[in-house]
Amino acid sequence: MKKKIVEHKKLWELSPVWDVLTEQEKQWLDGRVEVVHFPKNALIHSEGDRADRMWVLITGKVRIYKEGVGQRAQIIRLLKAHDFFGFRAVIAGDTYTSCASAFEPCEVYQVNGEDFMTLLRQNNTFCYKVVQALATDLAVSEIQTINLTQKHIRGRLAESLITMRKKYGYDEDGCTLALYISREDLANMSNMTTSNAIRTLSQFAQEGLVSIDGRKIKVLNEDELKHISRLG
Amino acid sequence: MKKKIVEHKKLWELSPVWDVLTEQEKQWLDGRVEVVHFPKNALIHSEGDRADRMWVLITGKVRIYKEGVGQRAQIIRLLKAHDFFGFRAVIAGDTYTSCASAFEPCEVYQVNGEDFMTLLRQNNTFCYKVVQALATDLAVSEIQTINLTQKHIRGRLAESLITMRKKYGYDEDGCTLALYISREDLANMSNMTTSNAIRTLSQFAQEGLVSIDGRKIKVLNEDELKHISRLG
DNA sequence: TGCAAAATATGCTTAAAAACATATATTTTT
C-alpha cells in the first residue's frame, strides 16, 4: 500500500505561540521537526520516560492522563488540533509526569527537546508565550482538583460533559458531542468507577438531560448540566 | 509603641530566580518594591481580586487555598521564606484564582504586577526561571490531584504530614513538625472533614506513628506514614 | 482569674460511592 503524502500546514501557522519565532528560527526549526502519525489509542509518551521531545498536534484528539493508585487512570487534560504538549517536562528537565495517548488517529509535529529549549532561551517573546500557556494550564489544573475532590458523582460527570463540549464542540447537528468516548474514559475523566459512569450517564438520559446511542452522546439540556455541575 | 525597623535582605538575595536580573534592573526594582507585614491569618490576596501584584516571602509561612463547593477550602500549596506567589494570575492577566493567607506573621516584598511583567518581557533569563517555577508548580498540582482523588483518608492525611515535613522540616528536636497547624487546616490540606482529620490523626497517634500534644505533632514513624500514603 | 468561644475528641447515624455479580449488547476476531 502506497503511503499517502499529505502536505501539512507549517508549525508556525498552527498557533500564535509558534508564530512569534523569527523567520530565521522558523526555517531552522522547519528543517528539524518531524511529522509523526499515531493510530487510534497509540501511546505518545509515558509517565517516567525521559522528556526529550515535545509535540504539536496537527490533527486529532489526545488525552493526557496519570496512572494513579492501583493503575487507576485519571485524565487530566484533553487536547485538540494546534495544542502543544510534553513541554512541561522538557522545561523541568524531568521525566514526563503523565501519559499521552491518541483518542483518534493523530498527526503531530515532533520537536526535539533541546531545540525547544534553545528557542525558549534565545527568543524572549516565545518564552513569554510559553509562560502564558503554563500559567493557563496551572489554573485549569487547580480548578480540576476542586472539581474532582469536592463535587459529587453527578456533578463530576456533568462537569466532564461540559468540558468535552467546550473543548471539542458539537457535531453538525448541534448537539452530539464531537468526542466519541468510552464509558471507561469518561469515568477516568470524572474520577469515578466505570460502573458509576455508566449508571450516572443512564440516569442523565432518563432525566432527559442527554440522549445516548452507544458512544454518541447528545446534550439536550446543557443549562441543567451546568446547574448540576455547580451544585456538586 | 515604637515600630521596629528591620533591615531585610535584598529581594535578589532571597532566590536565584531574582538574582538573574541585571544590576540595573535590580536597582530599578529595589526602588519600587515595598516591604509589607501580614499578621497571623491575615489574607494576602483573595480569589477574584484583580491580579495587580505578586509577592516574595521574606519570612513566615503562607497557605494558598481555593474556596470550593459550599465554602469548603482546599489548601493547594504551602509557601516558606523565599518562595514567590501571585505571579501566575499576573501573567495570565487574570484575577487571582486562589486565596493566600498567613499561617504565621509574615514579611513580604510586594511587587507591582506591571513591574513583574516588564522584567519578564525584557529579561529572557528571568522569564526562563519563571517558566521553570511554573513547570514545577504544574507538576505538583497534577500529583496533588491524584493524591486527593484516589487515596483514602489515611493515605491523604499521611501524605499531608509528609508534605509538611518536606516543606518546613522539623523543630530542633528532629521530630516535631515545624508547622503548628489546626486540625481544620489539616483537613483542608487533605480533602476531608475536620472530624475526620481529628479522628484519623488520633488513630495515627494510637498506632504510634505520631504523637500529638495540641498542635504540636511529632512524627515517630515516617517510613510507615510513607507506606500508608503510597497504598492510598 | 474566670467566662465565653473556639477547637478537639469521640460515638453514632446516614449517605455516597465502590465493589461485586450478572445479564445483555456490541465489537472484533476467526
Place this chain on the structure above:
DNA sequence: AAAAATATATGTTTTTAAGCATATTTTGCA
C-alpha cells in the same frame, strides 16, 4: 456467520466517609 472478547447496563452488598450530636479541652479575652 459464529465465537470470543469487550463494553454497557443494572441490581445488590459492602465499604468509606460525611453528617450530626455531645463531651471535653484549650484558647482568647474581659
